Amino acid sequence: MENFWPACLSKFQKELSAQQFNTWIKPLHTEVNGDAVRIFAPNRFVMQWVKDRFLKKIEQFAEEHKPNIQIELVLGDVTTKTNADEPVKKVAKVIVENKQTMNEIKSESIKQNLSEVLAKTKKTTVTAHKNVDTSNLNPTFNFNNYVTGRANQLARAAAIQVAENPGSAYNPLFIYGGVGLGKTHLLQAIGNELRLHNPDAKIRYLHAERYVSDVVKAYEHKAFDEFKRQYHSLDLLLIDDIQFFAKKTRTQEEFFYAFNSLIEAKKQIVITCDTYPKEIADVDERLRTRFSWGLTVAVEPPELEMRVAILLKKAEAVNLNLPEDVAFFIAKQIRSSVRELEGALNRIIAMSKFTGHAIDVHLAKDALRDLIAVRGRQVTMENIQKTVADYYKIKVAEMYSKKRTRNFARPRQIAMALSRELTNHSFPEIGEAFGGRHHTTVMHACDEIDLLRQNDATIARDIGFLVQVIRD
Amino acid sequence: MNSTDLHYKSPTKQLLLDIQPLPPPSLENFIEGQNAEALYSLKQALTHAEEARFIYLWGAQGSGKSHLLHACERMAKQSNLPLFIADDTHTLDEDAQIALFDQFNQLRASGGILISSGIAAPTQMQLRDDLATRLAWGLVYQLHPLTDEEKAQALRTHATERGMKLPDEVVEYCLRYLRRDLPTLMAVLDALDVWSLTEKKPVTVPMLKKLLQHNLEA
Numbered sequence: 001m002e003n004f005w006p007a008c009l010s011k012f013q014k015e016l017s018a019q020q021f022n023t024w025i026k027p028l029h030t031e032v033n034g035d036a037v038r039i040f041a042p043n044r045f046v047m048q049w050v051k052d053r054f055l056k057k058i059e060q061f062a063e064e065h066k067p068n069i070q071i072e073l074v075l076g077d078v079t080t081k082t083n084a085d086e087p088v089k090k091v092a093k094v095i096v097e098n099k100q101t102m103n104e105i106k107s108e109s110i111k112q113n114l115s116e117v118l119a120k121t122k123k124t125t126v127t128a129h130k131n132v133d134t135s136n137l138n139p140t141f142n143f144n145n146y147v148t149g150r151a152n153q154l155a156r157a158a159a160i161q162v163a164e165n166p167g168s169a170y171n172p173l174f175i176y177g178g179v180g181l182g183k184t185h186l187l188q189a190i191g192n193e194l195r196l197h198n199p200d201a202k203i204r205y206l207h208a209e210r211y212v213s214d215v216v217k218a219y220e221h222k223a224f225d226e227f228k229r230q231y232h233s234l235d236l237l238l239i240d241d242i243q244f245f246a247k248k249t250r251t252q253e254e255f256f257y258a259f260n261s262l263i264e265a266k267k268q269i270v271i272t273c274d275t276y277p278k279e280i281a282d283v284d285e286r287l288r289t290r291f292s293w294g295l296t297v298a299v300e301p302p303e304l305e306m307r308v309a310i311l312l313k314k315a316e317a318v319n320l321n322l323p324e325d326v327a328f329f330i331a332k333q334i335r336s337s338v339r340e341l342e343g344a345l346n347r348i349i350a351m352s353k354f355t356g357h358a359i360d361v362h363l364a365k366d367a368l369r370d371l372i373a374v375r376g377r378q379v380t381m382e383n384i385q386k387t388v389a390d391y392y393k394i395k396v397a398e399m400y401s402k403k404r405t406r407n408f409a410r411p412r413q414i415a416m417a418l419s420r421e422l423t424n425h426s427f428p429e430i431g432e433a434f435g436g437r438h439h440t441t442v443m444h445a446c447d448e449i450d451l452l453r454q455n456d457a458t459i460a461r462d463i464g465f466l467v468q469v470i471r472d
Numbered sequence: 473m474n475s476t477d478l479h480y481k482s483p484t485k486q487l488l489l490d491i492q493p494l495p496p497p498s499l500e501n502f503i504e505g506q507n508a509e510a511l512y513s514l515k516q517a518l519t520h521a522e523e524a525r526f527i528y529l530w531g532a533q534g535s536g537k538s539h540l541l542h543a544c545e546r547m548a549k550q551s552n553l554p555l556f557i558a559d560d561t562h563t564l565d566e567d568a569q570i571a572l573f574d575q576f577n578q579l580r581a582s583g584g585i586l587i588s589s590g591i592a593a594p595t596q597m598q599l600r601d602d603l604a605t606r607l608a609w610g611l612v613y614q615l616h617p618l619t620d621e622e623k624a625q626a627l628r629t630h631a632t633e634r635g636m637k638l639p640d641e642v643v644e645y646c647l648r649y650l651r652r653d654l655p656t657l658m659a660v661l662d663a664l665d666v667w668s669l670t671e672k673k674p675v676t677v678p679m680l681k682k683l684l685q686h687n688l689e690a
Binding site: 017019020023027042043044045046048050122136138179180196209210226241244274336337339340342343346347350351352354355369370371373424425426427428429439443 | 508509512513518519520524534551552553554570573576577578581582583584586593594595596601602605606608609610611612613614642648649650651652653656
């Protein structure tokens with residue numbers, strides 16, 4: 001019974017990526033009692049995640065290991081355990097490492113922290129490659145849930161061709177288009193489709209940035225043989241955002257060899273990029289030429305109907321009945337990328353959940369404000385004075401002058417009241433900025449304008465307009 | 473007047489030991505104002521694995537971004553959550569943006585939470601498109617600054633936490649005569665507290681005036 005958990009761990013280590021394994025499985029701790037195994041999760045978050053994604057597998061494995069094992073997943077702390085033998089210490093150490101890895105970046109120290117983070121991530125992946133499935137495929141991306149329209153039908157057709165005839169249809173397949181248009185989805189779908197037909201195929205999906213760091217890592221560890229063995233033995237290489245190779249000469253050279261070796265062996269390569277091969281900046285000519293050897297297809301931004309279809313599909317995936325007029329409303333507001341479209345829907349769902357209100361156009365409007373709002377200018381008193389003076393066609397100097405005729409005094413009062421409303425300045429500070437007036441003068445102006453706004457529609461409208469101009 | 477200028481310095485009195493540590497930022501002591509949904513989503517993200525794992529907060533200086541980020545960071549440390557924080561994303565240079573982009577991809581693929589902030593909506597900051605759209609993919613919240621009434625409430629809560637009695641007229645005075653950004657108001661409150669402990673006198677408007685006068689002369 002004692003060897004159940006170590007066996008389970010090594011099984012997961014083989015099946016999951018290093019980061020997944022270190023984040024979710026390693027922090028778990030077990031206690032064996034006869035035929036019952038109690039698994040402790042360090043916090044609710046990990047517990048929920050493990051329950052949703054891994055518990056079935058654990059139970060299944062337990063059944064294979066020895067029938068009738070009772071598995072229980074509970075919340076508990078590793079440090080409260082008494083039998084702190086070697087494996088436990090190791091687990092604790094991994095948690096600490098993991099905590100550091102995931103911890104934080106702050107702008108001032110971001111580079112330093114990130115290089116540490118990356119160094120650690122690299123370290124874990126080095127050991128991981130020996131026995132772990134490194135395909136990085138996410139099974140949720142497939143061709144069935146990829147919404148097709150005029151903008152991407154060619155790319156999708158080519159992708160299916162490649163998945164069904166790897167190495168022979170189009171090699172390489174080069175997919176290009178702007179950000180957030182579903183290139184990664186297509187790339188992953190190719191991998192998942194091929195895996196369905198051929199479970200033993202050696203597939204790897206990776207972002208170009210990861211490839212760059214793999215090269216750096218191989219360079220540091222003088223492990224180019226291992227590096228080559230890994231990449232040159234693949235059946236399908238899916239590489240995302242190749243524009244990240246720009247100016248990385250060493251990476252480009254390595255990729256050149258990998259590319260040649262794979263193409264020669266009739267192994268499939270699929271590449272995505274934000275532009276077509278000839279236009280990629282700072283990438284070697286010989287690579288750019290090779291990128292266009294196979295088929296180059298574009299993914300265009302989706303048209304309105306397609307954006308609506310994407311939203312409806314996405315809603316369906318989370319069991320949400322999205323009214324069509326709301327879908328149209330969102331799709332009209334957000335035009336450029338599918339990712340932002342999904343973000344908008346996420347926010348609308350969250351707002352509806354929070355307020356308990358049904359999803360309608362009104363709610364959607366509120367929710368989208370935070371997403372598409374253009375940042376207002378920094379509001380300053382100078383800015384207010386100038387805008388108000390322009391609006392009433394008087395000189396800015398009249399804001400500080402001692403003149404008390406109505407056509408100067410009223411705009412001045414409005415500017416004072418707006419300064420109070422739109423900035424954090426105090427009454428004395430505002431008085432100072434308006435020609436050294438006493439703070440009670442400012443307070444009086446604010447009261448007066450307040451009253452006028454309630455009783456005089458013209459003034460209220462003028463002020464409403466001024467607020468808008470000043471803020472934008 | 474700058475919030476950092478507001479430190480009570482008395483040449484004749486012995487300096488107080490800092491026996492009144494500031495209560496650390498938490499989600500509980502955040503005055504939510506109009507930001508209730510943002511606060512709710514943060515709590516959900518940190519306690520329920522199935523909820524949104526990517527949250528981006530934006531707003532003007534003083535709207536509470538740092539408070540919330542620090543609060544989340546503390547919570548995550550206490551319960552060992554896989555949380556990644558990226559503050560002030562609008563200040564990231566090209567390399568840092570790529571690093572964050574890479575981190576996002578990894579978190580999305582293998583689990584974990586990302587809470588980030590900036591001064592504007594993700595796509596309004598001239599960030600790389602690929603990063604901006606990723607930040608926009610999660611839940612995006614604009615943090616709205618507090619109204620004067622909410623600021624008064626914040627001052628009262630802060631005072632209670634420090635065990636300090638704060639009369640209404642002092643709060644009123646602060647909002648009327650001082651800059652009304654929260655850091656300034658809080659700094660004044662803290663200086664008042666130190667003064668009141670040193671002088672062994674209750675907090676009053678005349679005392680506040682004296683403190684401000686003292687500070688101006690210093």
